[in-house]
Amino acid sequence: MKKQNYIVIAFIILINACSENNENPKFIEVEEQDSFFQPRPEPNPDKNAYFGDLHVHTSNSFDAYTFGTLASPSDAYRFAQGEAIPHPTGYEIQLKKPLDFYAVTDHAVFLGIIKEAADTSSEFSKYEFTEPMHNLNENVSNSIFSILKRSGLFRGFGGALREGLENGSVDGELIQSVGNSVWQKTIKAADDAYKPGVFTTFAGYEYTSSVDLYDKYLHRNVIFKDTKNLPVKIFSRADSQDPEQLWHWMDIQREEGVESLAIPHNSNISGGAAFSMSDYNGGPIDEAYVKQRLRNEPLVEITQAKGTSETHPFLSKNDEWAAFEAITNMPQENNINNLKGGYVRDAYLRGLTLSDKGLTNPFKFGVIGSSDTHVAGGSYTEETHFSKIGLLDGEPYLRGSVPYEGFYGFFTKLLRPDSIVEVDGNNYLGVSARLIRFGSSGLAGVWAEENTRESIYEAFRRKETFGTSGSRIKVRFFAGYDLEGSKLDDLSLIQDAYTNNTPMGGTIIQEKNNSPRFLVWAISDPLGAPLQRAQIIKGWLEDGEHREKVFDVACSDGLSVDPTTHRCPDNNAAVNLDDCSISSDKGDSEIKTFWKDPEFRQDQDAFYYSRVLENPTCRWSTWDAMRDNESPRSDIPATIQERAWSSPIWYTKK
Numbered sequence: 001m002k003k004q005n006y007i008v009i010a011f012i013i014l015i016n017a018c019s020e021n022n023e024n025p026k027f028i029e030v031e032e033q034d035s036f037f038q039p040r041p042e043p044n045p046d047k048n049a050y051f052g053d054l055h056v057h058t059s060n061s062f063d064a065y066t067f068g069t070l071a072s073p074s075d076a077y078r079f080a081q082g083e084a085i086p087h088p089t090g091y092e093i094q095l096k097k098p099l100d101f102y103a104v105t106d107h108a109v110f111l112g113i114i115k116e117a118a119d120t121s122s123e124f125s126k127y128e129f130t131e132p133m134h135n136l137n138e139n140v141s142n143s144i145f146s147i148l149k150r151s152g153l154f155r156g157f158g159g160a161l162r163e164g165l166e167n168g169s170v171d172g173e174l175i176q177s178v179g180n181s182v183w184q185k186t187i188k189a190a191d192d193a194y195k196p197g198v199f200t201t202f203a204g205y206e207y208t209s210s211v212d213l214y215d216k217y218l219h220r221n222v223i224f225k226d227t228k229n230l231p232v233k234i235f236s237r238a239d240s241q242d243p244e245q246l247w248h249w250m251d252i253q254r255e256e257g258v259e260s261l262a263i264p265h266n267s268n269i270s271g272g273a274a275f276s277m278s279d280y281n282g283g284p285i286d287e288a289y290v291k292q293r294l295r296n297e298p299l300v301e302i303t304q305a306k307g308t309s310e311t312h313p314f315l316s317k318n319d320e321w322a323a324f325e326a327i328t329n330m331p332q333e334n335n336i337n338n339l340k341g342g343y344v345r346d347a348y349l350r351g352l353t354l355s356d357k358g359l360t361n362p363f364k365f366g367v368i369g370s371s372d373t374h375v376a377g378g379s380y381t382e383e384t385h386f387s388k389i390g391l392l393d394g395e396p397y398l399r400g401s402v403p404y405e406g407f408y409g410f411f412t413k414l415l416r417p418d419s420i421v422e423v424d425g426n427n428y429l430g431v432s433a434r435l436i437r438f439g440s441s442g443l444a445g446v447w448a449e450e451n452t453r454e455s456i457y458e459a460f461r462r463k464e465t466f467g468t469s470g471s472r473i474k475v476r477f478f479a480g481y482d483l484e485g486s487k488l489d490d491l492s493l494i495q496d497a498y499t500n501n502t503p504m505g506g507t508i509i510q511e512k513n514n515s516p517r518f519l520v521w522a523i524s525d526p527l528g529a530p531l532q533r534a535q536i537i538k539g540w541l542e543d544g545e546h547r548e549k550v551f552d553v554a555c556s557d558g559l560s561v562d563p564t565t566h567r568c569p570d571n572n573a574a575v576n577l578d579d580c581s582i583s584s585d586k587g588d589s590e591i592k593t594f595w596k597d598p599e600f601r602q603d604q605d606a607f608y609y610s611r612v613l614e615n616p617t618c619r620w621s622t623w624d625a626m627r628d629n630e631s632p633r634s635d636i637p638a639t640i641q642e643r644a645w646s647s648p649i650w651y652t653k654k
Contacts, residue, residue: 040197043449046494047464049474050451051443052101053080053378054204055221055265055304055370059137060106060182061206064374065114066154067390068140071376073104073186077193077201079377088140089394093377093386096527097472099443100451101200102193104186104376105221108205108236110161112182113175117157124174129160140391180232187227196452203227205234207262209241214271214332216280218243218264220297221370222250225259225457242280244289247296261460265301265372268309269328272341275350275363285354290362299460302344302367302467302645303442305379305388306434310611310645311345319537319550321613324640325441325469329433348607348648349539349546355605356541366463366505366647367609369442369470378443380470381527382640383580385440385620393435400428400436401624401633423633436636440620443468445644447476447503463505463647471528471642476521477504477610479649483517488592493519504609504647510654515600518649520553521592522612528642529614530587532556533568536595540606550611554593557586563598573615575639580618580626587615602653609648613641 057064058071068088071079079085080102084094106112116124117133125134132153164170183205190201202223209218220243224230235249243262250260267274279289302310308325314336316322332338340346344367351363371378372388379386387393396402403426404412413420413427421430428436445466446459459465466475476494480501486493497519502508508516520534534554540547552561555568562569573586591612616639622632632638 041450043455045449046498047447047449047459048451050100050200050446050448050456051468051472052099052103052200052446052456053370053373054103054105054202054223054263054368054444055206055301055372056102056104056376056378057106057206057372057374058104058376059115060112060186061374062107062110062114062154062158064106064390065118065137067374067392068137069375069390070137073106073189073376074192076104076376077102077189081193081199085377087375087386087394088390093375093379093384095377096381096384098199101202101444101446101456103202103204103221103223104189105204105206105223106182106186107208108179108234109208109238110158110175111179111205111234111236113161113178114154114157116178124178127164127170129157129164133157176233179234183232183234187230191227194453197450200451200453200456202453202457203230207235207243207246208237209243213269213330214338216241216273217266217270218273219266220246220262220264221301222246222260222262223457223460226453229256229258231258244280244292247292250296251292259457260296261299262297263299263301263368264297265304265370266306266309267300267342267344267347268307268312268326269330270342271332271338275341275343275347277341277350277354285359285362287360290354290360293362294360294364298365298463299368299465300344300347300365301370301442303369303439303469304372305438305441306372307437307439308441308469309342309344311343312339314339315343315346316548319548321550321611321641321643324643325437325439327437329437345537345539345548346546349541349548352539352541352605352607353544353546356544361650364507364648364650366460366465367467367645368444368446368465369467369645370444371442379440379620380443382440382470382618382620383623385623387435387438393438396624396628397429398435399438399621399624400430401621402628402630403427404429423635424631426630428633436621436633439469441469443470443472445472445474464503465505466644466646468644469640469642471614471644472525473528473531473612473614473642473644474523475610475612475644475646476519477646477649478502478519479508479516479608479651481508481511481514481516483519483594486519486594488594502649504649507650507652509652510602512602515596515602516651518553518595518597518608519593520595520610520612522590522610522644524587524589524614525642529582529617530556530573530589531591532571532573532587532613532615532641534591534593535611535613536608537611538597538599538606538608540604542604549599551595551597553595554591556588556591556615571615575616575618577618577622577632577638578626580623582615582617605653606651607648608651610646612644614643616641
């Protein structure tokens with residue numbers, strides 16, 4: 001009989017609470033913090049692709065600790081460098097290939113406080129309302145008693161703590177001192193793991209504005225450029241739930257020499273508030289707002305475990321790939337007003353609207369991907385998916401990918417029929433329809449001269465970034481008027497592109513009687529599937545209305561784009577759902593092409609970004625089912641196409 005228990009009961013409450021590197025790199029010797037010499041590659045002026053994750057939670061986050069996570073920031077950095085660390089469920093998690101950069105971003109609000117409550121030797125644990133947390137993660141088991149102990153635990157604890165702070169019965173200075181201490185240890189963990197030229201770490205944290213989905217869910221990760229003179233106290237929702245107040249705090253820090261940026265995430269469940277046409281309090285957007293937002297938020301997280309925020313099929317009805325890991329199964333999703341202003345492509349269009357009205361465009365941001373893991377390590381690949389919330393979804397039956405049968409399944413269905421969903425004649429845990437929709441996403445990509453804080457952070461600032469759904473696809477994207485004389489096989493192609501043209505994240509200006517030429521260059525993940533096609537997505541205004549169009553610009557397997565439909569023919573890449581094997585003779589390891597917009601108008605502002613698709617592969621839920629000798633659920637896509645998105649290039653008329 002499978003190991004199954006009443007995790008479902010706790011679950012209901014808690015779930016809602018190309019690197020074209022130099023072919024012959026030179027090396028210089030650099031003494032690292034641990035006093036031994038390591039080879040450090042010289043900077044590459046043509047830039048290298050680096051992959052990382054800027055959204056990682058450890059045991060210092062209130063929710064992660066409740067989910068059974070014991071891993072520390074130091075453990076998280078060990079994971080990113082390729083070491084195995086324990087998952088709360090008991091097995092080990094490990095990357096197939098180390099990452100290049102990483103940032104632990106634990107929740108600023110109540111930072112470290114659950115661990116403090118669990119430690120019965122601490123002063124804070126003496127408060128009566130902390131008793132349910134005492135020794136919470138000692139001798140963790142999957143028994144019904146262990147799970148029931150966690151059921152609703154944080155909501156009651158959090159309510160009591162907030163009430164105590166408000167009425168003065170809880171020592172606010174004690175709470176703050178705990179958070180300040182944990183923050184200093186977080187900074188130290190980042191410094192201890194930093195290996196310039198080899199592995200880069202950033203000090204950061206998550207600012208959490210609202211916890212309710214589709215109700216001004218405006219979370220951001222704050223990333224500091226370096227660790228010099230960082231504030232002792234970080235700005236959290238306890239200070240304000242208004243992100244504009246966060247920006248104001250960041251501006252004050254910047255005046256004192258502390259540089260940082262904030263990266264919004266999960267705009268898909270913001271209820272349309274992420275990219276609103278008004279400020280946080282409903283007032284009009286003015287130039288001061290625009291400049292402050294652009295100064296503090298140059299990037300947005302386009303994909304992560306809780307969904308992809310590129311676009312939605314309700315918003316982009318002519319985009320056949322719009323539903324990729326976008327459906328949340330939340331009832332609010334059926335109201336289109338909750339979607340408008342909640343997705344990246346729609347934000348780009350809204351920015352053009354504001355620009356057309358005479359304002360500076362506040363939504364000229366680049367994109368990254370990240371994981372939002374709550375177990376210190378990201379689940380980036382479908383085959384090795386372990387999801388994100390520890391004990392609550394660390395096994396396939398918990399996340400709804402294999403049937404929940406046997407004695408426990410029968411008993412649960414008898415007592416809580418609403419917690420079971422029937423699909424294809426099988427019973428699955430359905431207490432949160434969101435879990436089966438969680439993705440194995442994503443990764444942040446940058447083009448930088450070298451793997452250092454300075455170089456990578458500057459790439460963030462100039463928005464020469466891209467996001468992937470977890471696969472390490474490398475994508476270059478340029479536009480300009482001097483690419484006309486270039487050839488794809490020129491050895492100086494990238495050098496010329498940088499010298500005379502504009503990379504992703506930039507803006508090109510109208511040049512009389514000339515149409516810009518675009519360069520897309522993508523290289524597949526050696527451990528992933530081959531590439532199927534490269535696309536360019538265009539957005540513009542026409543008679544004041546939003547317009548968008550998807551152009552296939554290059555096809556794999558020697559196929560050609562249909563000039564009428566702007567689509568590649570099917571390359572017939574297949575997936576065997578019995579063992580998740582894929583076609584070995586379909587797709588390309590590299591796609592490189594020039595493209596001109598056949599519908600280009602000089603008098604029309606527009607944005608363009610590239611999207612690169614792999615051949616289809618098994619989704620993680622199919623991998624789970626296959627390994628359990630079950631058929632994949634028919635209501636969930638059996639396959640997906642991993643992808644990468646570049647930051648846009650904007651075209652502006654004079």
